[in-house]
Amino acid sequence: MSERLLSYGEAIDEAIRQEMARDPSVFMMGEDIVGAAGRPEFWENLGGAYGGNRGLIVDFGPERVIDMPVSEMAFSGAGVGAAMAGARPIVDIMFIDLIGCCYDQLINQAPKIRYMTGGGYDCPVVFKTSYGGRAIPGLPKGGGAGVHHSQTMYSVVAHFPGLKVLTPSTPYNAKGLMTAAIRDNDPVMFLTHRFLGSVRGHVPEEPYTVPIGKADIAREGEDLTMVSIGGALPLCFEAADTLAADGLEAEIVDLQTINPIDEQTVYESVEKTHRLLVVDEDTPVASIGRDVAARVAQNRFGYLDAPVTSLHSADVPVPYSAALEEHMPPTAEKIVAAVNEMLVAF
Amino acid sequence: MPLEIDRDKLLWIYRTMQLIRRFEEKYLELLNSGVPFGTGHLYIGQEAVATGVSAHLRTSDYIGSNHRGHGHCLAKGVDPIAMMAECYGRVTGTNRGRGGSMHITDARLGVLGVNPIIGQSMAHCVGAGMAINLRKGDDVAVSYLGDSAVGCGVFNESINLATIMNAPVIFVCENNQYAVTTPVEYAIAGKIIDRAAAYGIPGVKIDGMDVFAVYEAAGEAVERARGGGGPSFIEALTYRYEGHWIKDDHTKYRTMDEVDKFREQDPIPAFRSRVLAEQSLTAGDLDGIDAEIERLMDEMVEFAEASANPEADELFEHVFAEPVAGGQS
Ligand SMILES: Cc1ncc(C[n+]2csc(CCOP(=O)(O)OP(=O)(O)O)c2C)c(N)n1
Ligand SMILES: [Mg+2]
Numbered sequence: 001m002s003e004r005l006l007s008y009g010e011a012i013d014e015a016i017r018q019e020m021a022r023d024p025s026v027f028m029m030g031e032d033i034v035g036a037a038g039r040p041e042f043w044e045n046l047g048g049a050y051g052g053n054r055g056l057i058v059d060f061g062p063e064r065v066i067d068m069p070v071s072e073m074a075f076s077g078a079g080v081g082a083a084m085a086g087a088r089p090i091v092d093i094m095f096i097d098l099i100g101c102c103y104d105q106l107i108n109q110a111p112k113i114r115y116m117t118g119g120g121y122d123c124p125v126v127f128k129t130s131y132g133g134r135a136i137p138g139l140p141k142g143g144g145a146g147v148h149h150s151q152t153m154y155s156v157v158a159h160f161p162g163l164k165v166l167t168p169s170t171p172y173n174a175k176g177l178m179t180a181a182i183r184d185n186d187p188v189m190f191l192t193h194r195f196l197g198s199v200r201g202h203v204p205e206e207p208y209t210v211p212i213g214k215a216d217i218a219r220e221g222e223d224l225t226m227v228s229i230g231g232a233l234p235l236c237f238e239a240a241d242t243l244a245a246d247g248l249e250a251e252i253v254d255l256q257t258i259n260p261i262d263e264q265t266v267y268e269s270v271e272k273t274h275r276l277l278v279v280d281e282d283t284p285v286a287s288i289g290r291d292v293a294a295r296v297a298q299n300r301f302g303y304l305d306a307p308v309t310s311l312h313s314a315d316v317p318v319p320y321s322a323a324l325e326e327h328m329p330p331t332a333e334k335i336v337a338a339v340n341e342m343l344v345a346f
Numbered sequence: 347m348p349l350e351i352d353r354d355k356l357l358w359i360y361r362t363m364q365l366i367r368r369f370e371e372k373y374l375e376l377l378n379s380g381v382p383f384g385t386g387h388l389y390i391g392q393e394a395v396a397t398g399v400s401a402h403l404r405t406s407d408y409i410g411s412n413h414r415g416h417g418h419c420l421a422k423g424v425d426p427i428a429m430m431a432e433c434y435g436r437v438t439g440t441n442r443g444r445g446g447s448m449h450i451t452d453a454r455l456g457v458l459g460v461n462p463i464i465g466q467s468m469a470h471c472v473g474a475g476m477a478i479n480l481r482k483g484d485d486v487a488v489s490y491l492g493d494s495a496v497g498c499g500v501f502n503e504s505i506n507l508a509t510i511m512n513a514p515v516i517f518v519c520e521n522n523q524y525a526v527t528t529p530v531e532y533a534i535a536g537k538i539i540d541r542a543a544a545y546g547i548p549g550v551k552i553d554g555m556d557v558f559a560v561y562e563a564a565g566e567a568v569e570r571a572r573g574g575g576g577p578s579f580i581e582a583l584t585y586r587y588e589g590h591w592i593k594d595d596h597t598k599y600r601t602m603d604e605v606d607k608f609r610e611q612d613p614i615p616a617f618r619s620r621v622l623a624e625q626s627l628t629a630g631d632l633d634g635i636d637a638e639i640e641r642l643m644d645e646m647v648e649f650a651e652a653s654a655n656p657e658a659d660e661l662f663e664h665v666f667a668e669p670v671a672g673g674q675s
Pocket of ligand 1: 031070072094098101412413414462463464465491492493494495522523524525526590
């Protein structure tokens with residue numbers, strides 16, 4: 001069978017397009033998601049600041065693909081309100097670094113609607129945004145976006161019960177999770193990694209869902225569990241290849257949903273391998289990576305042959321200079337070094 | 347009407363506009379050749395605004411800026427050599443390589459910062475105004491914002507707060523008619539300038555391509571603020587000639603006829619013809635400035651090229667004033 005290859009970005013766009021075709025209550029809003037708002041003669045040229053939505057407005061019209069002013073607070077809240085009133089909005093926030101401008105809607109409003117209304121309201125809104133270092137596609141690898149356009153930050157939205165937070169890392173999972181997010185009756189944050197946009201992989205054409213709240217065994221192994229979060233997956237694969245050359249088989253568990261966390265899959269893997277390394281590109285304090293590590297330490301201590309370990313970005317704002325930024329995030333080399341240290345000590 | 351601006355100020359105005367223009371052209375050239383990294387939101391076309399405003403500012407005054415901030419900084423006196431070094435991410439840069447183009451700062455000059463989170467620096471300027479009032483000073487803060495910021499929540503909160511605090515803030519809205527690809531007439535309801543009346547503060551709409559119009563409006567607003575008269579609002583109609591940022595192909599959302607229409611109103615040749623016609627300055631004066639700026643541009647690039655990057659162990663410096671025990675890991 002010939003494999004149909006799409007990029008991570010294209011896979012997400014395909015999910016949105018298919019769900020918009022299937023369900024007329026789905027609509028999308030965000031800044032420059034098409035561009036040249038109010039000037040249809042230009043729409044064929046455009047497709048968002050980074051080209052993702054080319055043609056969407058041509059097919060679905062400006063009533064369902066709506067460019068927004070720079071008003072994150074208002075249009076995120078409008079997403080919540082529209083969801084309560086029966087629509088299924090996809091709210092596009094250009095970068096995760098901008099969520100400070102609409103944080104109340106993300107943390108106080110959307111996650112609490114169902115609970116505080118005693119189940120009276122659904123709130124099926126999807127907030128889609130991008131995270132991760134070296135933000136701007138087309139720029140040389142290694143930096144230049146600076147403190148306000150390079151952050152990972154997903155841990156600060158994963159704290160709130162009631163908000164589902166997804167960090168897909170492959171084209172296949174990205175399409176299936178976006179489809180699931182749009183169909184879900186709860187608010188979902190769908191976080192894309194700025195570096196993965198052009199990564200290609202097998203993606204079936206027909207609509208399908210990947211379950212929210214379920215981790216993915218991305219690679220099987222017996223000797224060590226690596227829990228990967230979002231954009232860390234390619235790093236984990238690279239490190240696992242290096243370790244395999246030394247005869248060590250790492251199992252990679254791609255968390256995919258960072259709230260609520262699929263602890264069962266993590267536990268089962270650790271019960272098999274007896275060692276855990278979590279790889280998390282976010283900064284370490286109050287992070288998802290340490291949350292996973294703590295759960296395993298608390299609940300599977302008896303299975304462990306080595307202390308649980310987590311790798312993170314350095315605990316600093318993201319510096320502009322590549323000469324500094326390159327030292328900040330986890331790398332495949334750092335993962336291998338951390339594993340070797342774990343093995344030497346125990 | 348002949349100009350009532352003295353010779354030194356006229357020379358300063360020309361030099362400042364030309365410095366901004368040449369800095370930006372040089373940065374564009376360097377980015378296109380792949381030399382420094384980072385983004386470039388160029389100020390080309392808008393030089394008259396920052397220049398006409400800063401002509402009234404002194405070192406102890408403050409400015410708050412947005413992502414398109416190189417011009418605001420140069421007009422306030424930031425050293426172009428340190429600024430280019432910053433764009434290269436060098437340790438000799440204005441921010442020791444930590445900020446880059448979108449975060450240029452100079453604490454000695456009251457440059458609170460180029461700040462790419464739209465609208466947020468407006469509030470910093472209100473705070474600077476409150477600090478000035480607290481020390482009973484007569485400095486002012488200039489808040490530069492783009493047309494898109496008018497749609498932000500912080501716009502309302504900031505101007506409202508500045509007004510009730512009687513803060514010495516001049517809000518300068520550079521309406522260059524686009525926010526990335528989005529035309530202002532789509533994104534902003536009503537007329538921008540009408541907002542001033544809603545807060546009960548003085549507001550004027552001016553031709554931002556005309557440095558003399560900016561000079562006059564800013565002069566009144568700065569004088570009022572220094573004298574305890576509180577905030578003002580200026581809407582300067584202007585245009586960016588290039589894309590939103592370095593990789594943006596602006597032909598996808600606007601016509602080249604439109605771009606050319608504004609290029610024809612270019613503030614720099616317009617200034618030149620006017621001062622020559624009125625015999626306020628000579629061609630020799632202006633050509634001398636041009637030559638001096640060209641030398642500076644060469645020196646600037648050489649310095650940036652020759653400068654060192656920050657050392658890896660600087661990564662953890664400047665997170666806090668003093669290192670905190672048990673801190674980063
Ligand atoms: C709060 C926020 N939302 C979105 C963005 C992304 N963004 C960067 S510049 C820009 C448009 C800015 O337009 P305007 O304020 O008119 O300034 P101009 O670029 O025209 O100078 C947007 C939407 C941002 N930086 N901050
Ligand atoms: Mg604008």
